[in-house]
Amino acid sequence: MTEFCVALFYSNSHALRAEKLAKKAGFKVKVIPTPRHLSSDCGFALRCDEDDVPAIQGIMDGDSVEYDRIEKVG
Amino acid sequence: MIYFDNAATSWPKPEGVIEAMAAFSREVGANPGRAGHRMSVEAGRIVNDARDAVAELLHVNDPLRVVLGSNATEALNLAIFGLLGSGDHVVTSGMEHNSVMRPLRQLEAIGVELTVVECAADGSMDPYDVDAAIRQETRLVVLNHASNVVGTLLPVSDVGAICRENDALLLVDAAQTAGTHPVHMDDDNIDLIAFTGHKGMMGPQGTGGLVIGERVNIADLRPLKHGGTGSRSELEVQPDFLPDRYESGTMNTIGLAGLIAGIEYVLQKGVEAIREHESSLLARFIDGARTIPGATLYGPMDTARQTATTSLNIDGLSQSEAGLMLDEEHNIMSRVGLHCSPSAHRTLGTFPDGTVRFGFGLFNTAEEIDISLEALENMAEGARTSGGGR
Known part of the structure; x- marks a missing residue:
């Protein structure tokens, strides 16, 4: 079974930019409401496969996308 | 229109x-x-x-x-x-x-x-x-x-x-x-x-x-x-x-x-192609307008040094009269007055009366320029023959 991770952002604009860049690179990602237990924020988070985390992190670091952290979810 | x-x-x-x-x-x-x-x-x-x-x-x-x-x-x-x-x-x-x-x-x-x-x-x-x-x-x-x-x-x-x-x-x-x-x-x-x-x-x-x-x-x-x-x-x-x-x-x-x-x-379309089109309209307008007796043009009058916006005045016609005539008699939408830019009009020497402004755009045509030149010529002639009376 695939394990999921969630990337948390400070800004929804950055979350959506990350989504666009990751999709463009061929990764399966989904914008979801930020899980309440991870943050009190009302905004977006980006869900991705655990295996893709290093590559997606690389994409975000290579652009100007700022993110808080990436957490593993159930 | x-x-x-x-x-x-x-x-x-x-x-x-x-x-x-x-x-x-x-x-x-x-x-x-x-x-x-x-x-x-x-x-x-x-x-x-x-x-x-x-x-x-x-x-x-x-x-x-x-x-x-x-x-x-x-x-x-x-x-x-x-x-x-x-x-x-x-x-x-x-x-x-x-x-x-x-x-x-x-x-x-x-x-x-x-x-x-x-x-x-x-x-x-x-x-x-x-x-x-x-x-x-x-x-x-x-x-x-x-x-x-x-x-x-x-x-x-x-x-x-x-x-x-x-x-x-x-x-x-x-x-x-x-x-x-x-x-x-x-x-x-x-x-x-x-x-x-x-x-x-x-x-x-x-x-x-x-x-x-x-x-x-x-x-x-x-x-x-x-x-x-x-x-x-x-x-x-x-x-x-x-x-x-x-x-x-x-x-x-x-x-x-x-x-x-x-x-x-x-x-x-391409910004350069748009600029080329608008510049050709401006050049056509300037070439025609500068030969109209009684018309004064402002600005560089040089497509290389400006956008496709220009201003003029007609002797004997106030800006508001000119704008109204263009609109009502010739179906031409211009913008008259100070254009929210008193400082610029002081520099141009057109304060406080302002100018009649023409801002050409992507969808304008050479034919429209020719129609407007004819209208301006008629207006300038009318102002001259009526003794320039405001």
Whole structure:
């Protein structure tokens, strides 16, 4: 079974930019409401496969996308 | 009907702009980036796609440095009031719109020092005059990329280089150029670009924004508005990151949907091709108008040194009479008076009466230019034979 991770952002604009860049690179990602237990924020988070985390992190670091952290979810 | 008021608002809009706005109303319609449901995510994507489109048109490397808002006036207010405080010195030109002059005059009252660099009678500026005006405490230089009255292009790139040597920032008002003349954030040494969507970018009214370059320290740029951003909702203070710090309140998402389509249309046509078309119309107009007895033209009258906006007066006819005759008798939409730019009209020598302005656009034709020249010729002749009586 695939394990999921969630990337948390400070800004929804950055979350959506990350989504666009990751999709463009061929990764399966989904914008979801930020899980309440991870943050009190009302905004977006980006869900991705655990295996893709290093590559997606690389994409975000290579652009100007700022993110808080990436957490593993159930 | 002949529409020559493109310097105020471009019209008509490409069909794709209208379709995109209708599609947003019918199919998306939700609040951008505030909730996690798919309609909100889609609306948020539109906002970010608008950033990407603006970044592509203005050659901005990082779309997240594009702050979206209502128009260039709001963006200029954000930059000017956000950066300047008592004891700072600011430099501007003698060709500015009131969207620059009024905020600066307002700041003078709280102790900001202002130097207005004089321009030549055709609106042109020597960049070395800016160099001479810059002092130790100069924080900002604000320049019109092109005049809204006579189209004169100002030497932003040279002034930008001077700003960099002197540790000052350059804010460019690109209201008249974005979409119709190349604007290049890096090559032109620009630190902040104020743009509006409803002119050369071919979008609807109520769209615009400020591009914030990397030389601007975000902590030094106070927001104009504070409020909800859909981020860091646990905090009762404004976020300190781009673009949220400057984007409080629900966006004009429907307008941005239209703006994306407008910019896509411009990019597909090509800014250079648009400029070429508009320049050919301007050249045709100038060639004809300068031979009309009693007509006085203002500005460079040189397509290489201006946008496709020009101004004239006719002996014996007030600006308001001329504008009304053009509208009612000839179906030509012009804009008369001071064009919200008393400072520029003082430079041109046309204050306080103003001028009759013609702002040519992407959808105008050579035939429309010829019709307007004939109308102006008749009006000038009528004014002469009636003894010039107002």
